Amino acid sequence: MTGGSEEDPFTKPIGRWSVFFYGVGHMLNDITASCWFTYLLLFLTQIGLSPRDAAIVMLSGQVADAFATIFTGELIDRFGHFKIWHAAGSLLVAISFSSVFGGCLPCSILHNDSLTLETFSYSMFAAIFNIGWAATQVSHMAMVNCISLNSTSRVALTSSRNAFTMVANLGLYAIALVVFGVIKAGSKEDTETQYRWIAYSSITIGCCFVVIFLMGTKEPRLRIDLKQTSRARIPWVYWFRKLLYYQVAMVYLLTRLVLNVSQAYLAFFVIDDLQMDQSAKALVPAIIYICSFVVSVLLQEIPWNGRRLKAYYTAGGIIWIFCGAAILLLPRDISSFMYAISVFIGIANALMMVTAISMQSVLVGAEVGGCAFVCGSLSFLDKMSCGLALYVLQSHQSKSNKVMTGTWPYKVLVLVLIFSSRNHSFLTMLAVLC
Incomplete structure (x- = not known):
């Protein structure tokens, strides 16, 4: 049997059901993660930790x-x-996450409420939580390349995952x-108590979908079918010799920087x-994720190739530039315009995230023996x-402030986002020329 006939099914x-089960x-x-990036710094400063300890x-x-x-x-x-x-990884996430937002467990055991012990406790459980999170993320992301070799199916899987990311974020904000x-x-x-209830509810909902995924998704067999070929396992140094690896790495790094850091602040x-109402800290992110969800679903219906990935990614970066400029210039007396800006941020986030992750699949191609290392290293x-x-x-x-005040941190962040988005466009245009 030839190698081509082995690859035909893939x-x-x-x-669509396979895409759905993978996506959840x-x-x-x-x-x-949505709770982590949106509320962790806010939670820690509200319970008394200094900004530096947080x-x-x-x-x-x-x-x-x-x-x-x-x-x-x-x-x-x-x-x-x-x-x-x-x-x-999911089991470790479920066990440890409640301890991140559930109060200081060592403080209760030792009857010691010192800020040093609190910082140590939260740091320890944060590290444990993220180790489990990493195992789940890498295994799930790498599966895309082993489920199918079809480029459109790979983007559909990524789009489905991103769509359910938006559902997860909306669920959190609800x-x-x-x-x-x-x-x-x-x-x-x-x-x-507030954040403990948020954490427990998030874990319960998330675990239900993990069960659906494990029951509905088969273990990818593509690696086994190709184990006799040169693609069975690829040394990690192989990727460092490819120019495309560094291009994709820069695009992915800047994209995550835009999304995660902006979400945190x-x-x-x-x-x-x-100075919007307290409900705005849930409503504004909700609008962003509703728009991202809609765009992610629509992206599943598009036949994909490398040039189209770059074009859509560049479009997302340009939209983010205009959103960043609007945030910098937005005066407090018309703060309600933040809701309109949120619509375009959601669109830009979906365009950038889906295409940036899909570029990893372009990098891997049929060389699935090193797909997990690629996902892990990026x-x-x-x-x-x-x-x-x-x-x-x-x-x-300021160490004297219990919560963040002032506009300069977020404005500095937005300047970074604008700079990053400009580099996104530059890198994608460079990749087109290459």
């Missing part, structure tokens, strides 16, 4: 996540078993809107800078850059 488009597999990660907690999780992605990717390439890694409305934060204990911005860059960016921005806040 070059055909896959069914990252829901637990997505809903907890930044340390965030950074510890990001660094643990970064290194875990590298090791997980290498181990998956060596031993396979995507679903086992996914299930194990939960947050209810919890913030029912439980009023009059004290530190009330604040901890969005709640601060709408409350402290624009995620390493993403986690380290986001962690360091958040640490630098947060650690420069």
Whole structure:
């Protein structure tokens, strides 16, 4: 039997149910990550940690996540078993996430409420949570390349995953809107109760979708079918010799930087800078994710090739430039325009995220023996850059302030986003020429 006949079944488009079952597999990660980036810094500063201590907690999780992605990717390439890694990572996420937002467990055991112990406790559980998160992310992302070799099906799988990411985010903000409305934060204990309920609800919903994924998705067999070929396993140094690897890495890094860091400071911005109602810290992100969900669903219906990926990505970057400029110039007395800006941010986020992740599949191609390492190494860059960016921005806040005040951190961030988006367009145009 020839290699071509072996690959034929995998070059055909896959069914919609397969796309659906795959898409829900990252829901637990997505809903907890949304809570992590949107509310962690806000939660920690509200319960009394300094901005620098809150930044340390965030950074510890990001660094643990970064290194875990590298090791997980290498181990998956060596031993396979995507679903086992996914299930194990999901279990670790479910167990540890409640401790991130559930109060300081060592403080309760030792009857010690020192800020040093609180910082250590939250940093430890943040690291554990992110290790589990990394195992789930890498295994789920790498599966795309082993489920199908068809480029349109790979983008459909990525679009489905991104669509359910939006569903997860909307679910979180719906939960947050209810919890913030029912439980009023009059004290530190009330604040901890608020976020504990948000965490427990998120874990319950996410675990239900993990079960659906594990029951509906088959373990990819493409690696086994190709194990006799030269593509069975690819050394990690192979990727470092390819120019395309560095191009895709830069695009993916800047995209994640735009999405994650902007999300982390969005709640601060709408409350402290624009002085909008408290409900805005749930409504503004909800609008962003509704628009991203709609665009992600529409992107599944498009036949894809490399040139179209670059064109849509560049369009998303240009939209983000205009959104960033609008945020910089938005005066407080017309803060309601933030809702309109949120619509375009959601569109840009979907265009950039779906195409940036799909570029990884273009990089991997049929060389699936190293797909997990590619996903892990690019995620390493993403986690380290986001962690360091958040640490630098947060650690420069005044130590006398319990919460972030002032406009300069978010405006500096937006300038970074505009610069990044310009580089996105430059890189994609360069890739077209190449």
